[in-house]
Amino acid sequence: MLSSVFAKTLYDRLRSFRWWCLGTLAFIALYGSVFPSLHGKQSLNKLIEGYPQALKGFVGFGGNLDIASGAGYLGTEVFSFWGPIVLVAVAIAAGSAAIAGEEERGTLDLLLSLPVSRTRCLLEKLAALVCEVVALAFVMWILLVIVSSAAGMGVSAVNLAAAMLGLVLFALDFGMLAFAIGAATGRKALAIGLSATAAVIADVLNALAPLASWLDSARLVSPFYFYSHGDPLRHGIAGTDTLILLAIAVVLGALAPHLFRRRDLSTP
Amino acid sequence: MTAVIRAESLTKFYGESRGVVDLGFEVEAGEVFGFLGPNGAGKTTTIRLMLDLIRPSSGRLKLFGLDVRKQSVAVRSRTGYLPGDLHLYERLTPREYLRYVAALRGLDGLGDGEALAERFELELERPIRALSKGNRQKVGLVQAFLHHPDLLLLDEPTAGLDPLVQQTFNELLREVVTEGRTVFLSSHILSEVQRLADRVAIIREGSLELVEAVETLRARAFVRVEATFGTPPPQEAFAGLPGVRELERRGPVVVLALEGSADPLIKALARYEVLALDSHEADLEDFFLALYRKGKSDAE
Incomplete structure (x- = not known):
């Protein structure tokens, strides 16, 4: 079963993955069961309209604050809040564990004493990271499709997939950042800390952008902006935004082997 | 090759x-x-x-x-x-x-x-x-x-x-x-x-x-001989004996390094009251310690 670095890495992640799946199931069931009582309640939207702008930036998804509609509700609750937290957390956990985690535990020495090149080791771990994030997103998607139709949210499976693709790429941006920092330094806490900070900054930049004009251009460095502003739950996939998110992940992923190849492994 | x-x-x-x-x-x-x-x-x-x-x-x-x-x-x-x-x-x-x-x-x-x-x-x-x-x-x-x-x-x-x-x-x-x-x-x-x-x-x-x-x-190593005397022999008692070096002296105990024949040393020892005699082939450990002692004294 453990016949490659790829398989071994996935196997290691499986334990926590089960719990993430279970949590996802619980959350989506909860969200689904609450929605029918909000459906069509315009008074709720009025309430949100009265929120300070700074707050609205955090709860909206793609500028849409209509939480009495299915798309608005999922956008606010799942895609701009809980979904990114979970998927980014999983991606950063996997990214920091890949090289830095194994290096700090001291098992990387023996692994790289085997006839496996550093680049190959890295690429297999990177593939495992992508698989884990995609798999959890797939579980989320299936549950959302079920809940959306059961609770009458009226968001199509295709648009959910479009939003989920954006979310996967958004999470991978930070997962790859953690991966690259871990590969460059071998320090897990550093990888987690920096990439989590980057994710928070991305969210805050995007949320506060409407408050100040100088922030409006600053949001263009925020992956959260490219993830959310096209409102994929309503309009489906946004080509350019998707490509930008993908490009960030690819560049960071491609940087990792380069940084990893040239350095000394730390002594366990 | x-x-x-x-x-x-x-x-x-x-x-x-x-x-x-x-x-x-x-x-x-x-x-x-x-x-x-x-x-x-x-x-x-x-x-x-x-x-x-x-x-x-x-x-x-x-x-x-x-x-x-x-x-x-x-x-x-x-x-x-x-x-x-x-x-x-x-x-x-x-x-x-x-x-x-x-x-x-x-x-x-x-x-x-x-x-x-x-x-x-x-x-x-x-x-x-x-x-x-x-x-x-x-x-x-x-x-x-x-x-x-x-x-x-x-x-x-x-x-x-x-x-x-x-x-x-x-x-x-x-x-x-x-x-x-x-x-x-x-x-x-x-x-x-x-x-x-x-x-x-x-x-x-x-x-x-x-x-x-x-x-x-x-082969480079020596035999380490440790003799305990009734009364400490004079300082120069073992000087000049062929193949013998005095390494250490602790009261009545004298430690000697011996290379080659044991005969001259035995004859020299016989002139004094010897209470105990211990000897063994110096192992790498002795050699290693000797090397380190030398390094230390060089540095000083």
């Missing part, structure tokens, strides 16, 4: 701090090469350089005539490594772990792992986290040997092994060498190197002190 290991002016600094400096040595096929030195002398650094886990600051290092950096994967496929500080995957059982190692080495099943585990009486089904230090060390040894490597890099291999298992390990090394394979064995235990190695390099503070056959070292 190319040497299995060839180091030339090999130097490694970690930033400012010293790893190894200007190492030069060769290891031939079919020998057990002992790499002896205290902790922190640079033994582990040398081995990690061979596996491309760390990169030299300068100098050259070749295994099987291959560059350890550019042809690292080829080097590693012919090498088995036992780290001094062993870290294993705690959740796996030894069988799962060994299968993983074998798979990454392109072998089916456990390679020679099954037979080796049996020989070391290693239980394969209990999780590694539940194993004793000795059993973990066995897992480390089995993974190093399971692909029948041409070269074994063993860093403090007998740490934590009980005497019976050490016996098995010694036999295994002997077989390896009989088959013309090579062992690079690092240790700070002098008697271990003396027992197992054909040649020995002594490393101290990153530099090689000497490289010699264990036999030559022994």
